[in-house]
Amino acid sequence: MSDSIKEDKTIDLKGLPCPMPVVKVNKGIKQVDVGQVLKAIASDPGALTDFPAWAKTSGNEILKTDQEGDDIIFYIKRLK
Amino acid sequence: MDSVYYFILVPMVYVAFFIFIAGNILQIVKVIQRKRFAPPLKIYPEQKPSFLWAIYDAFLFPMVRRSNPILWFFLIGFHVCVFLLFLGHLELIGDFSVLQIIGHEIFIGRGFVGLGILIALLFFLFRRFASPVRQFSVPEDYLILMLLLLTAIFGSQMDWARTWYGYGELTVYEYRPYILSLISLSPDIGPVMDVGHSFMLVLHVFFANLLLMFFPFSKLVHSIFAVPLNMIRRGK
Amino acid sequence: MDPKLHQEMLKAISDKLTGVMQMYLDTCSRCGICASACHVYASVPEFENTPVYRAESIRKIYKKYFKLQGKLLPMIGEAVDIDDNTADMLKKTAYSCTGCRRCMVYCPFGIDTQQIMSIAKLLLIKAESEPEILSMLADVSISKGDSLDSVKENFLKGLKKIEADVVEKWKLEAGKVAIPTEVENADILYVALAGAHSIVPAAAIFNAAGENWTLSFFEAVNFGAFVGDPSKTKLILDRIINEAIRLKVKEVCICECGTAYRVMAQLSGDKPFKVSSITQVHARYIREGRIKLKPLPADVSVTYHDPCQIARNGGVIDEPRYIIGQIAKDYREMSPDPKTNWCCGGGGGLVALGDETIDFRMKSSKVKADQVKKSRAKILITACENCHTQLDNLNEHYKLGVEVKFLSSMVADALIK
Known part of the structure; x- marks a missing residue:
């Protein structure tokens, strides 16, 4: 995975307890077009397990997961 | 006219009792035959012995008293009256010394039980006209109230005539042979016929018959299910 | 309506139709005692917000297909068919109930609206009309x-x-x-x-x-x-x-x-x-003396919100009070008793639905907010994620001025050697 992933939209999910990050990312992904990339920034470590499971059930792809300090950053490509 | 009277006082009574008993048994059998819901559905905190608390809840509905004391007063009054009327009707069949521990003239209550039940029924009826009860009431609710009202009015009327106005032509000693004749399966309506008041009895029996026949298929089955449901809530 | 779906929905009801459920459905006399027992009706007094109205939405379908009265004389009990409008109606009844079972405490028969609403929720799933989230x-x-x-x-x-x-x-x-x-x-x-x-x-x-x-x-x-x-x-x-x-x-x-x-x-x-x-x-x-706790300053007043599923429906009632007794000197019981505590208004999945339900949750929980206010406590403790989120929302919406805290974090913060 290259480092130069360009996001089309960013949502901030910091401070939200689970399952709110998943709920919001599920909404957020619908605001980008199929093929575009959504950047989601969460702070709750629960997102680390929730997001991959969500991507699998919703049929989207997590391109990359970054950690910067307390932030967990997901790059998600909308596949359908 | 005589054949209509006969129909209501004899065959219809038999049919009504048959449907009442068979229908209620059917309802109970249906409940037993269905799948069981295994997990507990009780409400905490528990109070022991839960069986006695369930009986207390089923017969005295303490939470109704807490939230709506006026309704509770009429509900208790109504059900006590129903019970007294049941005892009263038993004494139409024969003399029970147990029931005469507190000596009284048959029919028990000198007509005031019937008056009480009518007042309670009118309260229930008018209560249904007020929001929000009006909106979730269904025709069944009014139908049952009307049947109860009509049964009670004509039933009470017979007693009021006798005890309050000294109308002595149709008394316990006329009803008794009629009822006993029904029980012994050799129906004879002679004793209660040919008195000016007979049509009151006929109307009373007619509406009571309807009520009995509708009972197992209506919300009146709460009289059967109140105890088991309260036991489930108490976690028997 | 698609006959196959119709069939599936009927099957869903019959799967749920246990002996207890039949009694719940047959027994209700529509006395309406449950109305004022529901926080939704107590906060927004409209008849659609009563437990009995919600239960009737299922009861009327049950009568039509499973009860002699509804088959012979449908209009007597207003029995209704399952049709294309069923899902819309059930959505309103099923998701305005938090399943707190406070109405069950007041019902003279102990009818469990949460159980009846479980039929509504299952029917919504069959009709693919359940909340997607x-x-x-x-x-x-x-x-x-x-x-x-x-x-x-x-x-x-x-x-x-x-x-x-x-x-x-x-x-x-x-x-x-x-x-x-x-x-x-x-x-x-x-x-x-x-x-x-x-x-x-x-x-x-x-x-x-x-x-x-x-x-x-x-x-x-x-x-x-x-x-x-x-x-x-x-x-x-x-x-x-x-x-x-x-x-x-x-x-x-x-x-x-x-x-x-x-x-x-x-x-x-x-x-x-x-x-x-x-x-x-x-x-x-x-x-057992395995942990020791440092009490809060004596002037800090606390109250405890009993989560319905843990207290009234789960039986954990004395324990939180015992714990709080170790931490706080000034404890204020919120309601007359835990059995009749008001629901926070966020149960049954409503909190997880987030923004979608926030308006309803705030309006329907006015009685809860009033109850918290009446306690005049500074800290509002609870032991349920859902309740905590909802109480936080209420705190903000109704300006209750309390601090909403988890009981476990109160304990953790009070730990001493």
């Missing part, structure tokens, strides 16, 4: 159970991030793990939520008590139960049960989550381990 969350939970290995890796990564927070609350002896996982024969398997706030205080307390514990890989909350899907509920539950059996633990301790506790403790049959709520475990530690 809840089904999605349930699927996410199930998917985690299916791919445990990939979950493990990320989960442990997540734990690394919060280990320091645990140690900050309670210093560990050298060589001890702050958050143990996969400990066989552990005394306690702790099932948390997928969030730091549900793990950190609990871990500190387990460590302080010297407990032989292990953390579950799965979150406790059961979105299958919220959405009312029995098969998903079971799949989600089974992940945890299987983990507990695999590790041969003695006791499963459920975090501060009402639904999770009730489903695990009461609605899932016999299990080869004990089930406790974390509140019960903490009370036990204090009673």
Whole structure:
């Protein structure tokens, strides 16, 4: 995975307890077009397990997961 | 006219009792035959012995008293009256010394039980006209109230005539042979016929018959299910 | 309407039609006592907000297809067909009920509206009209159970991030793990939520008590139960049960989550381990002298909101009061009694639906806000994730000026050597 992933939209999910990050990312992904990339920034470590499971059930792809300090950053490509 | 009277006082009574008993048994059998819901559905905190608390809840509905004391007063009054009327009707069949521990003239209550039940029924009826009860009431609710009202009015009327106005032509000693004749399966309506008041009895029996026949298929089955449901809530 | 769907919906009702359910459906006399017992009706007095109206939405369908009265004389009980409008109607009734079962306390027969609404929720699923978010969350939970290995890796990564927070609350002896996982024969398997706030205080307390514990890989909350899907509920539950059996633990301790506790403790049959709520475990530690707590200053007033599924429906009533008694001098009972405590207004999946339900949740919980206000306490404690979120929202909306706190974090903050 290259480092130069360009996001089309960013949502901030910091401070939200689970399952709110998943709920919001599920909404957020619908605001980008199929093929575009959504950047989601969460702070709750629960997102680390929730997001991959969500991507699998919703049929989207997590391109990359970054950690910067307390932030967990997901790059998600909308596949359908 | 005589054949209509006969129909209501004899065959219809038999049919009504048959449907009442068979229908209620059917309802109970249906409940037993269905799948069981295994997990507990009780409400905490528990109070022991839960069986006695369930009986207390089923017969005295303490939470109704807490939230709506006026309704509770009429509900208790109504059900006590129903019970007294049941005892009263038993004494139409024969003399029970147990029931005469507190000596009284048959029919028990000198007509005031019937008056009480009518007042309670009118309260229930008018209560249904007020929001929000009006909106979730269904025709069944009014139908049952009307049947109860009509049964009670004509039933009470017979007693009021006798005890309050000294109308002595149709008394316990006329009803008794009629009822006993029904029980012994050799129906004879002679004793209660040919008195000016007979049509009151006929109307009373007619509406009571309807009520009995509708009972197992209506919300009146709460009289059967109140105890088991309260036991489930108490976690028997 | 599609005859196949019609058939499926009828089958769903008959699957739910246990003996108890039939009694619930046959017995109601529409006295309306339940109306004022419901926080929704008490806050917004419209007839659609009464438990009996909600139950009637199912009862009228039941009469039509399963009751002689409805078959012969449908108009007497206003029996209705299942048709294309059914789902729209049930959406309103099923998701305006939080399943708190306060109405059941008042009903002279003890009719359980939550049970009746479980039929409505199942019918919505069949008609594919259930709240999409809840089904999605349930699927996410199930998917985690299916791919445990990939979950493990990320989960442990997540734990690394919060280990320091645990140690900050309670210093560990050298060589001890702050958050143990996969400990066989552990005394306690702790099932948390997928969030730091549900793990950190609990871990500190387990460590302080010297407990032989292990953390579950799965979150406790059961979105299958919220959405009312029995098969998903079971799949989600089974992940945890299987983990507990695999590790041969003695006791499963459920975090501060009402639904999770009730489903695990009461609605899932016999299990080869004990089930406790974390509140019960903490009370036990204090009673046994395994942890010691420093009381709050005497002038700090606190009150406790009993989560419906844990107190009224789960029986954990004395324990939180015992714990609070150790921490706070000025405790104020919120309601006349825990049995009739008002629901926070966020149960039944409403909180998980987030912004979608916030208007309804705020309007329908005015009585709860008033109850909190009346206590005049500074700190509002609760022991359920849902309640906490909802109470936080209420605090903001109604300007209650309280601090909403989890009981477990109060305990963790009060730990002393």
